[in-house]
């Protein structure tokens with residue numbers, strides 16, 4: 001039959017028939033050598049209809065071509081595999097779209113997912129100005145998905161402005177973030193905060209010199225992303241053992257790493273408070289980004305240096321391991337810093353990963 005007639009009965013346009021001929025998907029039974037007209041055999045109708053169906057499904061031409069060489073049984077299996085892949089891609093895109101809608105609108109669009117969650121976070125936050133400082137420049141946020149701490153620098157309220165700005169930028173992330181986007185989302189929020197600080201310093205040069213550390217955990221299901229700049233810290237308590245999972249961006253830490261000083265010399269080192277990087281809207285910074293698994297029974301501590309520079313590591317570890325209630329543990333840690341003279345602001349977030357419900 002002529003290509004016009006074949007097009008009509010197969011539901012494919014003549015233009016599509018020409019394309020499929022060129023691609024070797026549906027080769028005409030005969031091509032008139034003089035006119036170039038294409039003729040199709042009635043037996044090719046079935047193949048043509050299949051191609052039309054697969055196109056309506058959105059299957060790429062290359063995939064249709066490889067399917068067209070298969071027996072019906074194998075073709076059915078190939079189609080099932082293809083569709084599984086489409087469904088998986090759609091689910092990932094749906095999740096990403098839902099997160100972005102929530103992130104851009106500032107609304108948590110993920111409430112409907114809450115019931116499906118297997119894990120949640122039971123947390124306590126405590127912050128104290130300490131016994132020496134005139135302001136509390138630490139800032140913190142805790143929610144069921146996001147834990148964040150920032151230690152502002154610069155004095156005269158500027159440090160408070162900087163630490164509050166970075167916490168504000170992170171806050172919208174306390175929602176359902178696709179686990180594949182955790183690190184992107186954290187890095188993006190920190191970058192936004194840095195931009196805000198840059199604008200503030202440009203508008204008011206007296207703020208120059210302000211800055212902040214930032215250390216945050218963001219959970220999606222059983223995955224946790226971590227972003228870290230400065231000397232605020234995260235400790236993980238797992239199976240009764242305590243691990244410091246962030247590395248301070250400080251001069252003394254790099255001297256330690258290079259073997260130039262020993263652990264014992266850190267607490268008396270004249271440069272022990274000097275940061276190698278912080279968010280200040282003026283200097284480049286490179287955040288540490290990490291992935292962790294969230295396990296039921298894990299405990300996290302996020303702390304400002306007012307705790308770990310004042311209280312010995314083994315005393316911190318003892319409270320974390322022995323005091324079950326997060327609020328009591330946070331209160332005990334603050335008390336240890338007070339007993340140590342609390343020369344700096346001190347902030348602790350104690351967060352337990354627990355089964356939901």
Ligand SMILES: [Mn+2]
Nearest residue numbers: 151305306344
């Ligand atoms: Mn501090």
